[in-house]
Amino acid sequence: MAVVGARSNRHNIMAFPGMTAATSQQAIIAATQTFYHPPISTQDIQPDRPIGYGAFGVVWSVTDPRDGRRVALKKMPNVFQNLVSSKRVYREIKMLCFFKHENVLSALDILQPHNIDFFQEIYVITELMQTDLHKIIVSPQPLTADHVKVFLYQILRGLKYLHSANILHRDIKPGNLLVNSNCVLKICDFGLARVQELDENKHMTQEVVTQYYRAPELLMGASHYSSSVDIWSVGCIFAELLGRRILFQAQTPIQQLELITDLLGTPSEDDTKTACHGARSHILRRPHKANSMAALYTLSSQATHEAVHLLCQMLVFNPDKRISCADALSHPYMDEGRLRYHSCMCRCCQTTPAGRQYIADFEPVSPHVFDDCFEKDLTSVHQVKDRLYQFIFERYKGLYRMPLCINPHSAAFKSFTREFPQNSHIISLYK
Numbered sequence: 014m015a016v017v018g019a020r021s022n023r024h025n026i027m028a029f030p031g032m033t034a035a036t037s038q039q040a041i042i043a044a045t046q047t048f049y050h051p052p053i054s055t056q057d058i059q060p061d062r063p064i065g066y067g068a069f070g071v072v073w074s075v076t077d078p079r080d081g082r083r084v085a086l087k088k089m090p091n092v093f094q095n096l097v098s099s100k101r102v103y104r105e106i107k108m109l110c111f112f113k114h115e116n117v118l119s120a121l122d123i124l125q126p127h128n129i130d131f132f133q134e135i136y137v138i139t140e141l142m143q144t145d146l147h148k149i150i151v152s153p154q155p156l157t158a159d160h161v162k163v164f165l166y167q168i169l170r171g172l173k174y175l176h177s178a179n180i181l182h183r184d185i186k187p188g189n190l191l192v193n194s195n196c197v198l199k200i201c202d203f204g205l206a207r208v209q210e211l212d213e214n215k216h217m218t219q220e221v222v223t224q225y226y227r228a229p230e231l232l233m234g235a236s237h238y239s240s241s242v243d244i245w246s247v248g249c250i251f252a253e254l255l256g257r258r259i260l261f262q263a264q265t266p267i268q269q270l271e272l273i274t275d276l277l278g279t280p281s282e283d284d285t286k287t288a289c290h291g292a293r294s295h296i297l298r299r300p301h302k303a304n305s306m307a308a309l310y311t312l313s314s315q316a317t318h319e320a321v322h323l324l325c326q327m328l329v330f331n332p333d334k335r336i337s338c339a340d341a342l343s344h345p346y347m348d349e350g351r352l353r354y355h356s357c358m359c360r361c362c363q364t365t366p367a368g369r370q371y372i373a374d375f376e377p378v379s380p381h382v383f384d385d386c387f388e389k390d391l392t393s394v395h396q397v398k399d400r401l402y403q404f405i406f407e408r409y410k411g412l413y414r415m416p417l418c419i420n421p422h423s424a425a426f427k428s429f430t431r432e433f434p435q436n437s438h439i440i441s442l443y444k
């Protein structure tokens with residue numbers, strides 16, 4: 014049974030165009046008005062199925078009943094448990110609807126809730142991606158120098174866009190970099206993302222970024238930090254792509270800092286100026302360590318001079334001296350990844366009978382910064398719920414798209430809400 018369908022706003026009736034009664038009991042989503050959509054051959058409809066799960070809930074691969082396209086359906090459960098979590102989800106939804114970039118996952122649709130009184134979870138539809146960079150790195154499949162270059166290029170290209178919109182991702186890690194069968198990469202999971210804080214006196218949480226990819230200033234308790242925390246994570250991932258193993262894999266945050274200083278050497282006093290007093294005196298009291306960045310050449314045969322040169326500018330202790338996304342993209346190491354991406358993978362350039370027509374700006378910035386003023390006056394869960402409900406409805410105005418909703422009669426939906434799958438069914442990139 015389809016999990017998703019389109020909804021009649023007036024009568025709240027599900028309709029599943031092009032499907033028989035039997036198949037309509039299988040889809041999770043549905044569409045409302047049968048005349049709106051061309052019929053979809055039931056032979057072409059693949060069954061809805063789970064493709065991943067985690068702390069956030071379950072992601073399913075489902076069919077959009079409006080066009081038969083396979084999409085990903087993510088459930089965000091228990092959204093309105095408290096003010097902090099509901100504001101965080103509201104921010105994430107607003108971001109997913111704001112993004113317009115090939116290397117950043119965005120919301121194709123938000124399913125319409127039936128009634129505000131029963132509005133407890135949110136269902137988001139995004140593009141369907143086959144795998145993620147973590148699964149690729151731990152797989153036995155070969156990763157060529159071309160793979161590393163085109164993946165790194167797309168990570169930096171997406172991150173340049175996010176940073177230009179004034180957004181810090183704060184959880185860049187291989188599992189949050191989705192990849193499709195054509196090696197197109199999209200940054201996902203904005204649960205920890207926020208707008209850059211310009212006021213250095215305002216405290217920012219340090220409870221961000223998975224430990225292995227956490228920048229030294231976060232490990233040392235900096236109360237203010239910038240987009241360079243994301244660049245540190247990219248440096249760790251770049252080294253992981255080259256070496257096929259996690260660069261700094263420690264058990265605790267203190268050990269994590271030890272591993273970092275083993276490679277980078279003891280930082281200068283100036284390089285630890287954002288650290289909290291305790292962390293700073295701890296690290297400066299330790300026996301002096303020499304820089305051993307030359308060890309990066311031993312990561313793999315792909316760790317060429319150019320690769321290590323760029324990597325050394327990402328793995329810099331002092332966040333003010335760490336390279337920016339825009340500067341990293343200008344590094345000569347990125348040239349081949351850029352060429353490959355825009356020659357055959359991107360959607361921004363076109364192949365015409367006269368040859369490939371390249372876009373003027375290969376790595377565009379966001380035309381607007383993301384404005385988070387909408388969350389400033391939110392003081393209650395009820396208020397967030399009301400605004401989010403209105404936001405989802407107003408998104409459809411002028412879009413000329415049939416609203417979608419959950420098909421509650423679907424057997425797949427019942428298992429979707431009941432349990433997490435034990436095994437992920439993500440298709441390997443290289444199958």
Ligand SMILES: [Zn+2]
Binds near residue numbers: 361362
């Ligand atoms: Zn292009």
